[in-house]
Amino acid sequence: MTETALAGAQPTPEARPARTPRAGRPAAKPHGQWKVDGTTPLNPNEVWKQEDGGLSVRERIETIYAQGGFDSIDSTDLHGRFRWWGLYTQRRQGIDGGKTATLEPHELEDKYFMLRVRIDGGALSTEQLRVIGQISVDFARGTADITDRQNIQLHWIRVEDVPEIWRRLEGVGLHTTEACGDVPRVILGSPVAGIAKDEIIDPTPLIHEIAAKYIGDPAFANLPRKYKTAITGHPSQDVVHEINDVAFVGVEHPELGLGYDLWVGGALSTNPMLGKRLGAFVRPEQGAEVWEGVTSIFRDYGYRRMRTKARLKFLLADWGPEKFRQVLQDEYLGYELADGPAAPKPSTPGDHVGVHEQKDGKFFIGVAPTVGRLAGPTMLALADLLETHGSQRLRTTPHQKLVVLDVPGERVESLTAGLETLGLSAKPSVFRRGTIACTGIEFCKLAIVETKENAATAIAELERRLADLVEDGSLPEALSLHINGCPNSCARIQTADIGLKGMMLPVDGGDPAPGFQVHLGGGLASTTREEAGLGRTVRGLKVYVADLPDYVERVVRRFVADHAEGQ
Numbered sequence: 001m002t003e004t005a006l007a008g009a010q011p012t013p014e015a016r017p018a019r020t021p022r023a024g025r026p027a028a029k030p031h032g033q034w035k036v037d038g039t040t041p042l043n044p045n046e047v048w049k050q051e052d053g054g055l056s057v058r059e060r061i062e063t064i065y066a067q068g069g070f071d072s073i074d075s076t077d078l079h080g081r082f083r084w085w086g087l088y089t090q091r092r093q094g095i096d097g098g099k100t101a102t103l104e105p106h107e108l109e110d111k112y113f114m115l116r117v118r119i120d121g122g123a124l125s126t127e128q129l130r131v132i133g134q135i136s137v138d139f140a141r142g143t144a145d146i147t148d149r150q151n152i153q154l155h156w157i158r159v160e161d162v163p164e165i166w167r168r169l170e171g172v173g174l175h176t177t178e179a180c181g182d183v184p185r186v187i188l189g190s191p192v193a194g195i196a197k198d199e200i201i202d203p204t205p206l207i208h209e210i211a212a213k214y215i216g217d218p219a220f221a222n223l224p225r226k227y228k229t230a231i232t233g234h235p236s237q238d239v240v241h242e243i244n245d246v247a248f249v250g251v252e253h254p255e256l257g258l259g260y261d262l263w264v265g266g267a268l269s270t271n272p273m274l275g276k277r278l279g280a281f282v283r284p285e286q287g288a289e290v291w292e293g294v295t296s297i298f299r300d301y302g303y304r305r306m307r308t309k310a311r312l313k314f315l316l317a318d319w320g321p322e323k324f325r326q327v328l329q330d331e332y333l334g335y336e337l338a339d340g341p342a343a344p345k346p347s348t349p350g351d352h353v354g355v356h357e358q359k360d361g362k363f364f365i366g367v368a369p370t371v372g373r374l375a376g377p378t379m380l381a382l383a384d385l386l387e388t389h390g391s392q393r394l395r396t397t398p399h400q401k402l403v404v405l406d407v408p409g410e411r412v413e414s415l416t417a418g419l420e421t422l423g424l425s426a427k428p429s430v431f432r433r434g435t436i437a438c439t440g441i442e443f444c445k446l447a448i449v450e451t452k453e454n455a456a457t458a459i460a461e462l463e464r465r466l467a468d469l470v471e472d473g474s475l476p477e478a479l480s481l482h483i484n485g486c487p488n489s490c491a492r493i494q495t496a497d498i499g500l501k502g503m504m505l506p507v508d509g510g511d512p513a514p515g516f517q518v519h520l521g522g523g524l525a526s527t528t529r530e531e532a533g534l535g536r537t538v539r540g541l542k543v544y545v546a547d548l549p550d551y552v553e554r555v556v557r558r559f560v561a562d563h564a565e566g567q
């Protein structure tokens with residue numbers, strides 16, 4: 001254990017003594033809240049996080065593991081601390097989903113890693129894109145996926161290559177610090193920050209300030225669980241703010257001017273909860289300290305005893321928004337926040353697909369790689385293509401899409417055609433546009449079902465089968481289809497029109513087969529719905545992988561035939 005790591009892992013205020021039970025009642029089990037119960041760790045994860053935090057493993061990767069190879073890695077580093085630097089072991093190839101629950105974790109894993117490149121706000125230059133693309137070619141067998149949190153994930157990474165990958169990334173201002181782990185994860189930011197004509201407020205300074213001040217800071221490197229941030233100033237509300245632990249949504253206050261509406265406590269997974277507004281208005285210059293206050297509440301009061309109850313949403317559910325705001329103001333900020341307005345219903349789609357004029361007269365183009373899948377060579381070709389058309393900036397989006405910025409008007413047509421040849425359509429079908437899929441069984445150790453390939457197959461099938469509805473104009477303008485490979489919710493299944501949760505399904509007289517539990521009717525605030533709502537499972541409604549296109553086709557045709565005007 002190092003002094004500094006332990007010091008960084010402790011709460012700043014004095015830890016308080018544990019609760020004492022009332023006479024005659026059995027003692028309630030402590031939640032493991034540092035400020036209430038003291039800092040004694042109550043589970044093995046909390047023990048190693050306090051003994052030697054995740055950030056410390058970088059030195060060992062560079063000086064020991066990169067030389068010694070996979071088999072030299074200490075188990076707690078491998079399955080714990082590596083995540084603080086964006087590294088997870090990937091699934092061993094060829095193990096079917098039926099074995100996910102029965103094999104030991106080490107039997108499921110390969111000697112390769114998934115490496116998550118952190119891209120706060122999704123902001124990339126063509127130079128950075130080229131570096132990631134070359135890393136993909138040189139070290140990741142050409143793999144690269146845009147995640148639905150604006151990161152780029154590479155696979156097949158060997159620990160021997162990690163120091164060189166870091167050297168290349170950091171040489172262009174990118175990094176993998178706290179890309180995973182119980183830390184402040186990547187900051188979702190509006191993909192059109194600073195350029196959109198209809199932007200309310202540019203969130204770029206706030207994103208930069210939070211990232212610069214707090215990412216990699218030991219004071220926030222041991223949180224109870226992962227911690228997600230989203231910031232937007234665009235009226236489309238394009239950062240899925242309702243399902244983040246803390247979110248800032250751009251609004252105009254009638255007296256105080258431009259700023260943010262503060263949300264806390266959203267998260268999905270197996271116990272989904274939507275975030276809540278605190279009713280507080282955050283001035284731009286208050287944003288970073290408010291973020292620090294909310295994050296400190298999570299660190300100091302978050303439930304650390306059981307990891308399944310450790311997300312901020314559980315604390316908010318117990319406290320409620322009023323108490324949360326009071327604690328934030330009284331114990332962390334030392335001043336009252338002004339009451340503030342809610343943002344109105346989104347005015348435009350938040351995926352930014354298509355060609356749009358910027359505030360400076362140039363254009364941005366949103367394109368849809370199929371379920372976020374890129375490849376190293378595609379990224380290299382894309383960087384060249386953009387530069388030859390006068391653009392040096394692009395953004396990843398929380399919808400597994402890309403937005404190309406700063407395109408001169410006279411180059412839009414040629415660039416759009418070039419993007420199309422790379423599989424990046426600015427006019428995707430409603431299915432290609434609305435489908436996202438998690439990593440799934442190809443690389444994820446928790447997966448039960450293949451996702452990306454199944455999604456791509458379903459998209460192509462639906463485009464073919466439903467061409468008649470495209471032709472007669474009756475297809476819905478938007479349809480979200482989100483596909484998860486297991487009961488976790490990396491692809492946000494509860495917030496889709498059709499959400500599919502991977503599971504093994506029984507087969508009459510045979511072995512179980514991969515399929516999905518269906519969730520219907522979810523969605524976040526959008527042009528077609530006032531506020532977010534979680535989709536519902538329909539009793540007994542499950543679909544085998546092979547039947548997926550049939551099922552979606554049936555749902556769409558029935559909707560087209562039966563839906564009410566304006567639905």
Ligand code: SF4
Binds near residue numbers: 446484
């Ligand atoms: Fe893996 Fe499950 Fe997350 Fe998909 S939803 S990436 S299968 S943990």
